[in-house]
Amino acid sequence: MAREKSWKLLLGLRIFAFMATxxxxxxxxxxxxxxxLVVATIGTIPIKASLTAKFQHAPxxxxxxxxxxxxxxxxxxxxxxxxxxxxxxxxxxxxLSVAILDMLNATLASAGANAAAFMAELGKNxxxxxxxxxxxDQFAIYCDHGSGALIxxxxxxxxxxxxxxxxxxxxxxxxxxxAAATSSxx
Amino acid sequence: MVKLTKRIxxxxxxxxxxxxxxxxxxxxxxxxERASFLALSLEARYxxxxxxxxxxxxxxxxxxxSFLVLFLPEKSLLWKFIVVLDLxxxxxxxxxxxxxxxxxxxxxxxxxxAGWLPICGQVPKFCDQVTGALIAGFVALVLYVLLLxxxxxxxVDPFLLQKS
Numbered sequence: 001m002a003r004e005k006s007w008k009l010l011l012g013l014r015i016f017a018f019m020a021t022x023x024x025x026x027x028x029x030x031x032x033x034x035x036x037l038v039v040a041t042i043g044t045i046p047i048k049a050s051l052t053a054k055f056q057h058a059p060x061x062x063x064x065x066x067x068x069x070x071x072x073x074x075x076x077x078x079x080x081x082x083x084x085x086x087x088x089x090x091x092x093x094x095x096l097s098v099a100i101l102d103m104l105n106a107t108l109a110s111a112g113a114n115a116a117a118f119m120a121e122l123g124k125n126x127x128x129x130x131x132x133x134x135x136x137d138q139f140a141i142y143c144d145h146g147s148g149a150l151i152x153x154x155x156x157x158x159x160x161x162x163x164x165x166x167x168x169x170x171x172x173x174x175x176x177x178x179a180a181a182t183s184s185x186x
Numbered sequence: 187m188v189k190l191t192k193r194i195x196x197x198x199x200x201x202x203x204x205x206x207x208x209x210x211x212x213x214x215x216x217x218x219e220r221a222s223f224l225a226l227s228l229e230a231r232y233x234x235x236x237x238x239x240x241x242x243x244x245x246x247x248x249x250x251x252s253f254l255v256l257f258l259p260e261k262s263l264l265w266k267f268i269v270v271l272d273l274x275x276x277x278x279x280x281x282x283x284x285x286x287x288x289x290x291x292x293x294x295x296x297x298x299x300a301g302w303l304p305i306c307g308q309v310p311k312f313c314d315q316v317t318g319a320l321i322a323g324f325v326a327l328v329l330y331v332l333l334l335x336x337x338x339x340x341x342v343d344p345f346l347l348q349k350s
Contacts, residue, residue: 057299060288096342103273103334107280114281115288118237122289123300129234130293132302161277165270168338172266175342 006170011082013163018075020156021109025068028116028149031055033142053139060119061146067112068153071160074105095174099167106160113153120146193260196340199333204252206326207279210319211245214238217315221308230309237289238316244282245323248275248330266341272334279327283320290316 036050055061078098085094124143126134136143220229232238255268294313296304306313 053299057297058288059291060284063284063288099338100335103276103338104331106273107277107331110277111280111284115284118240118285119288119292121236122292127235129228129230130302130305132292132300135300157277161274164273168269168273171342 006166007082010163010166010170011079013159013166014075014079014082017156017159017163018072018079020152020159021068021072021075024113024149024153024156025065025072027145027152028055028061028068029065031061031142031145031149033139035138037138053135053142055146058119058123060115064112064116064149064153067108068156071105071109071112071156074101078102092171092174092178095167095171099164099171102160102164102167106157106164109153109157109160113150113157116146116153117150120150192340196333196336197256199329199336200252200256203326203329203333204249204256206322206329207245207249207252210322210326211242211249213315213322214242214245214319217312217319219309219312228308230305230312232316235289235293237285241282241286241319241323244278245326248279248326251275265337269334269337269341272330272337276327276330276334279323279330283323283327286316286320286323290320 032052032054034050034052036048038046039049040047055065078101081098120143122132123146124134124136126132214232218229218231220227232242251271258264258268290313292302292304293316294304294306296302
């Protein structure tokens with residue numbers, strides 16, 4: 001049971017999901033841009049002020065970083081567990097806990113990615129009704145890095161959904177096999 | 187006898203989740219307030235923010251799905267597929283709730299670094315109704331996580347508990 005096809009598929013998917021969510025968390029955490037703008041002019045002397053755009057300014061981005069770190073840590077933990085668990089028989093409780101944890105982490109990844117996506121949409125387009133100005137025309141590099149992190153997080157999210165489905169199907173196949181074994185024994 | 191109570195429990199849970207999602211949808215759609223501000227009057231509606239529109243659409247999808255699954259007969263083979271569909275619906279609910287929360291937080295507190303002023307001071311009733319819709323959405327989310335674990339349990343049980 002150690003080297004079957006679904007084991008290899010699951011390991012490959014988990015490695016990709018780990019890399020995607022870790023990349024998203026790191027790119028967003030290092031997202032920072034400083035710009036000096038001319039705020040006012042007294043006579044002929046322009047007064048400059050430097051404004052910084054950091055990821056901590058928006059709570060949605062902070063949640064995004066934390067959620068992606070948690071999901072990538074979960075994937076790392078599962079990869080280590082899968083590589084070092086080479087016993088010939090698989091216990092049902094292990095499969096069940098892996099399936100449940102995968103489902104919960106998939107929902108966490110979806111929450112983090114979508115909160116940051118709508119926050120970024122607000123920063124890119126502004127909101128006329130609430131008189132909120134857009135900030136992407138002045139902080140273009142900040143917005144570019146943020147959208148790169150978002151794309152990586154959405155790739156990780158889709159991979160987490162596939163991983164959860166594969167874990168659930170492994171659990172169902174194993175429970176069907178044990179059900180056939182008990183009914184053939186009696 | 188045990189199977190009947192389990193089935194009724196599952197149906198009650200799904201009915202409650204359907205009710206919560208429908209309530210969130212209705213409260214968000216009917217939130218509207220007109221405020222006069224200096225010389226001009228502005229009207230706050232849920233269509234002003236993209237996140238609230240997504241919240242309404244996601245809760246509508248979840249309500250329709252719950253209503254349809256309520257009528258699924260017990261012996262059909264689709265129950266294994268329902269587990270994955272429940273997972274997809276839970277992800278939809280979490281994403282819509284977190285997006286609406288992120289935008290509502292800016293509306294309530296503003297964002298001093300970006301120069302965005304809070305709007306809850308001018309349209310307090312709109313803010314209150316949006317808060318109510320978000321709470322109903324959160325209740326629907328919690329019920330859906332329980333439903334997910336319950337449908338996994340009902341598909342894999344009873345052979346799982348006897349074998350361990």
